Amino acid sequence: xxxxxxxxxxxxxxxxxxxxxxxxxxxxxxxxxxxxxxxxxxxxxxxxxxxxxxxxxxxxxxxxxxxxxxxxxxxxxxxxxxxxxxxxxxxxxxxxxxxxxxxxxxxxxxxxxxxxxxxxxxxxxxxxxxxxxxxxx
Amino acid sequence: xxxxxxxxxxxxxxxxxxxxxxxxxxxxxxxxxxxxxxxxxxxxxxxxxxxxxxxxxxxxxxxxxxxxxxxxxxxxxxxxxxxxxxxxxxxxxxxxxxxxxxxxxxxxxxxxxxxxxxxxxxxxxxxxxxxxxxxxxxxxxxxxxxxxxxxxxxxxxxxxxxxxxxxxxxxxxxxxxxxxxxxxx
Numbered sequence: 001x002x003x004x005x006x007x008x009x010x011x012x013x014x015x016x017x018x019x020x021x022x023x024x025x026x027x028x029x030x031x032x033x034x035x036x037x038x039x040x041x042x043x044x045x046x047x048x049x050x051x052x053x054x055x056x057x058x059x060x061x062x063x064x065x066x067x068x069x070x071x072x073x074x075x076x077x078x079x080x081x082x083x084x085x086x087x088x089x090x091x092x093x094x095x096x097x098x099x100x101x102x103x104x105x106x107x108x109x110x111x112x113x114x115x116x117x118x119x120x121x122x123x124x125x126x127x128x129x130x131x132x133x134x135x136x137x
Numbered sequence: 138x139x140x141x142x143x144x145x146x147x148x149x150x151x152x153x154x155x156x157x158x159x160x161x162x163x164x165x166x167x168x169x170x171x172x173x174x175x176x177x178x179x180x181x182x183x184x185x186x187x188x189x190x191x192x193x194x195x196x197x198x199x200x201x202x203x204x205x206x207x208x209x210x211x212x213x214x215x216x217x218x219x220x221x222x223x224x225x226x227x228x229x230x231x232x233x234x235x236x237x238x239x240x241x242x243x244x245x246x247x248x249x250x251x252x253x254x255x256x257x258x259x260x261x262x263x264x265x266x267x268x269x270x271x272x273x274x275x276x277x278x279x280x281x282x283x284x285x286x287x288x289x290x291x292x293x294x295x296x297x298x299x300x301x302x303x304x305x306x307x308x309x310x311x312x313x314x315x316x317x318x319x320x321x322x
Contacts, residue, residue: 005164006199011213013157018214019141020150025247027222029234030305032314035227039278041147042154043288049155050293057162061166064165072162075281075296082298086287086305087281088272093306094313095321096269097247099169099284100277102203103270109222111252116263117270124274125174135279136160 017105023039025097081137091125158289163185166199169286171198171277184246215246222246237322250322265321282307 017023018137020036022042031039056062057070066069093099103121106114128135145153159169176191176197184191215222223244234242241249249256256262277283280302282291288306291299 004201006202006295009157009160010203011210014207015214015218016150016208017138017209019145019218021144021149024224026226028244028313030230032310033230035230038147045148045151046154046289047292048172049152050158050289051258053155053159066165068165070162072294074289075298077298079293079301082280083305085276086302087279087309089276089283090306090309091313092269092272092276092303094310094318095265095289096273097148100174100208100271101285104207105211108208109215111268112254112309113257114253116266120267120270121274122174122177124271125278126178126183128275128278129178129183129187132189
């Protein structure tokens with residue numbers, strides 16, 4: 001039952017990524033050229049609702065559908081890892097035009113060369129794991 | 138209901154993403170896609186040599202199911218729910234991309250010069266996809282999250298560090314888009 005819920009949420013997410021064109025390399029390129037409001041509208045409106053949803057959950061201490069408290073963990077405080085990691089991610093995002101969610105959506109849509117991106121994203125993640133202790137955080 | 142088959146405007150896409158965030162929170166989970174890349178490493182046995190991947194990946198199984206859904210959603214979105222998959226980016230962007238040799242701008246969902254099967258025969262294309270993927274995977278884990286984990290989940294939870302990460306995404310993205318990308322196309 002729970003597996004089915006996760007699966008359906010994933011399907012809704014995948015359809016949204018494809019249909020809103022957030023999974024399109026062109027939309028990412030256009031965003032970094034500041035030539036359309038589209039991507040800023042998507043992220044901005046998601047954030048407006050996201051902030052409200054999380055504030056309501058915290059204010060009213062809402063529980064999950066399984067009756068457990070919803071815990072939203074704070075991120076670890078630091079600067080370097082977010083700045084360095086962020087810039088590296090951004091370089092890859094603008095080159096491949098795909099972030100870690102949409103790259104799987106594109107696979108489903110039948111763009112098989114995205115498998116190269118996915119394979120190397122896994123390799124990049126593995127490389128970070130190997131180098132973690134030697135990187136400034 | 139015809140709007141479903143048209144490309145969705147931002148004011149549908151954005152709130153839908155917030156809905157996905159809400160749905161995951163209300164089943165006791167969180168919204169973050171790049172963790173799955175770490176889980177894949179763990180499943181492949183990377184935990185044997187690297188402590189970063191030595192954890193009970195089965196606890197992350199739910200997120201792999203979400204990603205599996207995202208794959209199926211991509212198929213549904215492209216094969217059943219679209220009349221056209223051409224992305225109508227702005228005229229200025231089309232002109233700019235055509236100048237860079239991307240003739241498919243405005244006519245397709247992804248640049249055919251990068252994502253058509255034949256394009257893989259071009260070593261430069263292969264390099265671009267590989268390098269792009271590598272940087273996304275490396276950077277997302279280094280920063281502790283990607284667009285979903287920081288730009289949506291983190292910022293929605295008013296996390297200052299997620300703002301650092303998102304500013305980083307844009308610094309890197311602008312650098313690539315404006316200065317480096319022309320060498321890759």
